[in-house]
Amino acid sequence: MEPETPTAWPVRRRMPDLAALDEATRAAVAAAVTRLGKLHEVFAERFLASVRSHVPGYAILSDEDIRASARRFMDILVSELTSLRIPDAALREILGEYAVERAARGIPLDVLAIGYQLGSREMLALLDEVAAEVALPADLLLAVHDSTWEFSNEASAVFARVQHDLAVERAHFDAERRSAFAAGVLGGGFPAERINRDAHLYGLAPQARHVALAARARSAGDVDAVRRAVASAVRVPADRLLLAQVGPDLGFIVPRAPESVDGHLVAVGPPLPLDRLDAGFEEAALALETALRFAMSGVVRLADLGPRPLVLCGAPTAEGLAARHLTALEATGRSSTDIEETARAYLACDQNVREVARLLAVHPNTVRYRVNRFQQLTELDLRRTEDLVTAWWLLNRRRGCRAEVDTAAPAGRGIRHSGGAGDRAERA
Known part of the structure; x- marks a missing residue:
């Protein structure tokens, strides 16, 4: 076979x-x-x-x-x-x-x-x-x-x-439309009629209360990292999050305020209907700018910042007061930085000398010397309420205007905000 x-x-x-x-x-x-x-x-x-x-x-x-x-x-x-x-x-x-x-x-x-x-x-x-x-x-x-x-x-x-x-292409077009809507709502560019008409296109109920968030990306490449962190915090898919660049800030429309946003500073506005959310974003943007000025982190609200937002106001007034009180301090040279940072920490720590000494890793007598020297040079008596407020306002305003932040403190130290009113200065 x-x-x-x-x-x-x-x-x-x-x-x-x-x-x-x-x-x-x-x-x-x-x-x-x-x-x-x-x-x-x-x-x-x-x-x-x-x-x-x-x-x-x-x-x-x-x-x-x-x-x-x-x-x-x-x-x-x-x-x-x-x-x-x-x-x-x-x-x-x-x-x-x-x-x-x-x-x-x-x-x-x-x-x-x-x-x-x-x-x-x-x-x-x-x-x-x-x-x-x-x-x-x-x-x-x-x-x-x-x-x-x-x-x-x-x-x-x-x-x-x-x-x-x-x-x-469709996803890109959808993202552009969502961004344009968010920018129109948060920036106040859309009338209430348009907001109420188009809200359902993005899964929103016009009269339901929403929350505006403000954040600041460190670079263009950081925008996606912020977006994903916020999306995770509010439990919304990242590709469905309403996000827009509004001025220098990233603005978000979210259903609820996040408890925390991992690794990012985020400011939260009050819950408001969509057609009034521009006011909520304005409040969040002010809180964000203030928090950046004070080197805060985490989730912040304007209501929890006390008088801190005042340091952003009154440029002509600040220049006049600085010229009057801080000129002599600046003339002392390099030591002025130590004196200034110690005075700011002294005010932030409610004039607790031992706490300031611990924070700055110096002897309490060093703190007392620098504070006294600050009062002599600036002619601001920190025992007087008016002078104390003036000193606090000037020092914290100058801190935000400088490129150098907290140079007298060891690296990584500063004031950290946890979201509640009355927070004390502590090590970050």
Whole structure:
């Protein structure tokens, strides 16, 4: 008994260079092309019948629309073969345009792929009929079959790429619309009528109370880190968070105030209806600017900052008072920094000398000396309420205007805010 010979897979035939074919084969190809050129309507009707039977997703397209797309593919095929070119490149271009148009009309990727495969099958069936009429060589016909099915697989990759690009484009457009809405609400640029009309587009109830947040990104690349941290804190998907750049700040519209935002300073406004949220953001922005001036961290609210926001006000007044009280202090040179920082810590620690000494890692007598020296140079008596308030205001205002912050304290020390009123100065 002879052993069975294993069945071998047929060798895939590659399309030859059509221009290099012998004269007889070229004549057969030319006859086939001429015949195919007269069968546009036959192919269109066969393709229509096939997709209507097997592709329900094409139901949103009219019969004439489907026929027109079939004619376009036939035109490309005939045009390329007439010039003795294999129509791969031309088909890739038309496939991209076709996929964009179909995807825009809501036809999914898998439906497009099935439709193209059915079209390829109908085209090959028609070509088989024509090949028999014009005596197209069998080897060439088989190469056309192999090439067509190979390209059909590539078409699926073209459709996938187009669908991905469209999804990215839609997401980008959606993000821009969400950002524009947030900017209009938080910046006060939208009237109440528009806010109430468009709120549902972003899943918001106009009269429900929302919270405005303000934050500051350290760089353009830091914006995404802040966005993700806020999204996590308020339990909203990062891609659905309403965020906009409003002036120097990042503004957020969130359903609730966060308890904390990991690694970032965030200011919280009061809960308000959407059409009044610009006032809430203005309050949050003031709280943020104040917190930055005082080197605070965590979640802050304006109501918890006491008189600190006053240091942001009155530039002409501050300049006049600084010239009157701080000029002599500045003239002392490098020691002025130690004196100034000690005086500020003394006020922040409620005039507790031992606490200031611990905070600055110096002897209590050093604290007393520097505070006395500050009073002598500035002529501000810290036992008098008016002078104490003036000193506190000037020192903290100057701190925010300088590029150098807390140079007298060891690295990492400063005033930390935990969100409650009456917080004491402590080591950060």
